[in-house]
Amino acid sequence: MAAQLSPAIEQQTIVPVAEASTVTRDSRPLRFITCGSVDDGKSTLIGRLLWDTKAVKEDQAAALNRDSGKQNDLGLPDFALLLDGLQAEREQGITIDVAYRYFATDRRSFIVADTPGHVQYTRNMATGASTADLAVLLVDARTGLLEQTRRHATIAALMGIRQFVLAVNKIDLTDYDEAGFHAIARQFRELALTLGVRNVVAIPVSALRGENIVYPATGSMPWYEGQTLVDALEKATQRAGQSTGFRMGVQRVSRPGEGFRGYQGTVTGGSIKPGDSVVVLPSGVEANVRQIVTFDLIRNAAVAGDAITLVLDRPVDIARGDMIAAIDQRPLTGTAFSARLVALSPDGIEAGKRYWLKAGSRRQRVQVSPVTALDLASGAWSPATRLPLNTIGTVHLDFEETAIFDAYDTNRQTGAFILIDPETNNTVAGGMIEGKRGRPGSLGHDGDQDRVTITLPAHLAEAFRESDFARAHRAEIKVSGPEEVEGE
Structure with missing residues (x-):
């Protein structure tokens, strides 16, 4: 088929406009990631999206045209260069680091994280997914779902993302094969159901040609009457607030003088106001909030995301790593938890080995015992005694002292952690708490009473x-x- 753009696209996308629309939008941008296997066109798609939504300034457009060198057959620059800023990325034509970009339409503002597709950079993809409301998963229309596609979809689901846009890219290279598009969409919906994801929008796109990105491609794909990518993003919902009570990990104890003792940290769940009752964990000491202080004022309340200093109504022995929580909605405490991991070290996760577990400002020794590993080809969980690089698995965590968590589904901030190899100080895994685990044969229901x-x-x-x-x-x-x- 001849390589030509529809008139609507051709007229509106060649020269970007310096300023975006000033229409009032939602207060918080929708955060989303692009993910999928290598060479599926993630950077090109986001570059094209920025170009067509007028998010590329005139000086950026000039630099893009200069850096692109010889333009392609459509007379367009290399849109991937808007995202791939590292020299190694440009030399190799791949994405290595996560690139964040802000853009907006007349209806909504967005923050997109373009994540790498190579297996060795899976950890970077997991980082981008940890704060996203939605995942745009790209698939090459010629190859369909690959192992890395399944890995990225699984990680995104484990990170709590419940909205997917399946962008079947390079559809022009299959002569706009309708049957092939529907077959890929059906396969992905089946995969999504196994991950607990029901909200999937499948769109046939050509990132390079700008078809079904911002402007519909009715001329080349009359058989597709669904949404464009921008339509789907504008209609997406933000991740719902999580249901835990007040949480604040103590990062520092402030003693500027004899008459003041405050506990500093960032609120990671719920809200707090003077007079509220709180509990300090792991000690279990209870107190009331007397004052909430920030850098320049005294506040009458604080919510998740606020960095504050709490002043309590009585002296309490509190140290860095302790947690201050709502007295009537306490987190889970114990020495045994179940979790899911993504192994990020070439050496994998070894059974019985002790690691440092870091969650917020708290660092503890933990022994990790792999239980099952996910077979990405079949979607089945199989028994496992170790987790090789990039494997997704379930594990048992056994601590030497009391640990404090929420389930990840309840609170991402207090339910996530990383594992650190004590010998190399390298991060070897990222994990999510599933819940507290009882021990077989323990004297109590949670296994905490049989300590010797x-x-x-x-x-x-x-x-x-x-x-x-x-x-x-x-x-x-x-x-x-x-x-x-x-x-x-």
Whole structure:
């Protein structure tokens, strides 16, 4: 088929306008990511979207035309260069880092994260998905769903994204094959259902030609009467607020003088006002809020996202890493949790190995035991004893001391964590808490009542700490003189 643009597209997309519309829009932009396998056209699609929504300024357009060198057969610049800013990205024609861009239409404003498609940069894709309301998943119309497509869809769903736009790109290279488009859309909807996602909009697009991106391609695809990509984005909903009570991880204890003690941090859930009752975890001490202070004023309330200093009505022993929470809506506490992981290290996740787990300002030792791994080809979960690089799996987390979490579905901020290798300090996994886990054979329903405390001489303490008995009973080891050995 001849390479030509429809008149509407040709007239409106070659020269960008310097300023976007000033129509009043929603107060918070819709955040979305583009994801999918390598070479499916993610950067080109977003570049074209920015160009057609007049988000490219005149100086940017001039630089784009200069950097593009020889233009393509359509007389258009290389739109991917609007997103791929690293020298290595431009040299190799790939996306490595996550690129964030802001743009707006007459109806709405957006923040898009263009994420890499290569397997080795999966961690960057997970980062972009962690704050997104919606995922635009690209598929090459010639190849259909690939393993990396399934991986990205699964990670996005695990991150709590419940709205997908399936952009079947390069549809022009299949002579606008309607049957092929519907087959890919059907396969993806089946995959989405297994991930718990029911809100899927499938759109046949040509990112390079600008078809069904901002302007409908009725001339080349008369058989498609659905939404354009911009239509779908404008109609999307923002992720609903999460239902936890007040949460604030303590980052710093402020003592500017003898008469003031405040606890500083960012609110990660709920709201707080003077007079509210709170509990300090893990100690369980209760207090009331006397004052909420920020940099330049005293406030009468604070909500999620606010950085504040809390002043309580009584002296409380609080340290960095503790959590202050609503007294009537407390997070989960315990030493055993179930979670899902995305393995990000070439060495994978080893069974029984101890890692540092970092969640907010809290860092704790944890032993990780893989349970199952996801087969991306079949969608089945199989028993696993280790998680290789880029594998998605479920694990058991066993802590040496009390941990504090919410389920990720309830609160993304307090339900997410990373694992750090203590030997290399490299981040080896990103995880999401599923819930608190009981232990088989424990004395109580949550397994916290069967802790054993043993006092041993120093030369025996470290060896016993690594024993199966100590791990099974979460033994607390106390060091004493050689003459004193006791247990309880």
